[in-house]
Amino acid sequence: MTALLPRRGLAQILALIVILAVDRVVSPQFFDLRLQDGRLFGSLIDVLNRGTPVALLSLGMVLVIATRGIDLSVGAVMAICGAIAASLADSHGLPVVLAAALGAGLVCGLWNGFLVAVLGMQPIVATLILMVAGRGIAQLITEGRIVTFTSPDLVWLGNGAILGVPVPVAIALGMLILTGAVVRGSALGLLIEATGGNARASELAGVGTRAMILAVYVWCGVCAALAGVIAAADIMGADANNAGLWLELDAILAVVIGGTSLFGGRFSLILAVLGALIIQTMNTGILLSGYPPEFNLLVKAVVVLAVLLLQSPKLSGFAGIMARLRRTKP
């Protein structure tokens, strides 16, 4: 198993290295780091910092996808929770703000989980409801305006640093460790993988498949809430129209790049987060290169295709590609 792990992540690590190398070519200062006012700066730090929302989303999304589900509402949940945090920030302390925002994310997750696990709706449809309605709810909270705030506590959450590390990065890392500890430290991981791999069989083996499904949507909602709070803290305001827009797709992409099948079953938290970093490294590289941002989408598509080809069982990874190349040579 331990011998298997590096091989499982090989495609992703290789992809990240290649993209970093390309970034280094287009922007020679890419790996430069400097410390200023007790916080690290540089393109690498930027990648980590900007990648935080998608990384957080992918932590929840990977569990949902492992149960053979999907959550399209995470972008909208970000908007709702960002709006709540921004509206409360200047009148309440940070604990209240966080509790309210995360509580809202939890309720959103419960709603999705209820529709999927209890009512048996198809996940893509069930979460589409909140994806559409969520932005409306967020706009109601902000009353259609962009709500700004100045609360230093909340601003710190988006722009501060702990031991030089930006707070959002520290939070994402903490969430990765927490999720990993909960999922792999308890039996949750195995039971989630069993549920996603074969729900009927798992149910007959006594696994509470409904509870598993409910739990992963709730966790996905909480992760989205945290991402929403960080996004709001970053710009010191909540924009109900644009906060987290299309990020659900990036999160799904990150999970898929991380090698978790949309058909459920086996999942990897670390590789999902790595997937989020791959996406952000590309984004940042293209911004630095000076190419118009339109290129971003095309390049993203090409890289995604490449990573997926490497994982494709039909090609059976690298070996398959190499064997094919050799065979086609005269």
Add this chain to the structure above:
Amino acid sequence: MENSLDPAPPLLEVRGISKSFGAVRALQEVDFTLRAGEIHALLGENGAGKSTLIKVVTGVFPRDAGVVRLGGEEVAPRSAKAALQAGIATVYQEVNLLPNLSVAQNLFLDRQPMRFGIVREGEMRRRANALLTEFGLDIDVAAPLGNYSVAIQHVTAIARAVDLSARVLILDEPTASLDRHEVEILFGIMRQLARRGIGIVFVSHFLDQVYEISDRITVLRNGRLVGERETASLPRLELIRMMLGRELAETTSARAAASEPKAREICASFENYGKAGYVAPFNLELRHGEVVGLAGLLGSGRTETARLVFGAERADGGQARVEGTSVRLQSPRDGVRHGFGYCPEERKTDGIVAELTVRENIVLALQAKRGLHRPLSRREQDELAARYVKMLDIRPPDPERPVGLLSGGNQQKVLLARWLATAPRLLVLDEPTRGIDVGAHAEIIRLIRELCDDGLALLVISSELDEIVTYSDRVIVLRDRAHVEELAGEAIDVTNILAAIAADGAAMQEARA
């Protein structure tokens, strides 16, 4: 036999067909002969090879060996579509039509009457009406097919097949979801088609219907041809014997003879337990160290009984007790909590989690029972896996192999291990030897007896009567979703079980109507 002088070749001749899936031989040198204008019943229990035979003949599966001749000429269709073009049409139990399209569109799908590239709706409806009138059906052909009953959907599928110039019509369980009146309509159409010279293969597990409609019967068992008979001269008891019994080895219960009936403690009991429309209320006592066999034909209520006992299905009446204490069995979780285990018949869809490893599959039920907060450590998991891989001789002996890559017999052992790891008091096994190669077959049977000797209570379903006779202390016979007979001790033998299963079909007919 009078046809042996007939110079014309039979309509459909299948000779020496073999087909294997991995190590499992689904068909072994099976012959099948269909004459023009006859209705020929193809019978056998689950896993006998009926579906495989149909799929091989119609080109859905490639065959390993054998020939198929249609009207004397060899055919080898590569797909269901090619078979249809050759003149062999199949209508499955689940009608393969499009419920959202109109009846007329379904009938002429892929061959709509066109003019200048535009479908002539009027012409299509007129022709659809004419076609269905032949079948005695007067319905609005412009309405979506899904608006009509399953019976009409079946007739539509048959009409489409016949209109595509089918010479051979294969009906796979066409009557399973029809009521008595609809069955009559379908039979009328079948007779009419047979008079036109079409050969009809009728697959069904309703023996009354087989006797009512068919001219001849071919029986398959475990992928082999058991025999072909004229329906009129084949007594019902003999037919069931062909379907279930091996070669009439009049084995008596080895267990009953070996150990005199001891007063064993009751492990679980069910009183008036049942569910409307599922299985009639039954009384059942399961004792420690005792194997109870459930015998009956396909659809007789064996699996239903097993699912009720385990809690996979909720009873709507009656009382369940475990070790004397009354309990509620609402879900598999309840069953597991009370120390029950259940190895379902459909291993792949209901049993294994294919992509997880042997180890993970083995610990799954125990982990679910312990709950989230008490995870089995990796070391405990490794120990459990190693112990059961050794004890049950699971091959290859690699606990980290995805279970989907194992053979059927070894998958079955993994499922047994999954439940043994929970230290159950009652194990329910549904067709534990189905689709398993011969070696593993004997091993599983040996295991069943060993487990029983260790004090486990077992409830075992099997279509193999001599198998049931070998290991059962008591045998409960089911018929038409009700427990009808209980045999114990000396009374357990193949003849008695067959007699109980075959007991006059008149009662069955009434029950269905």
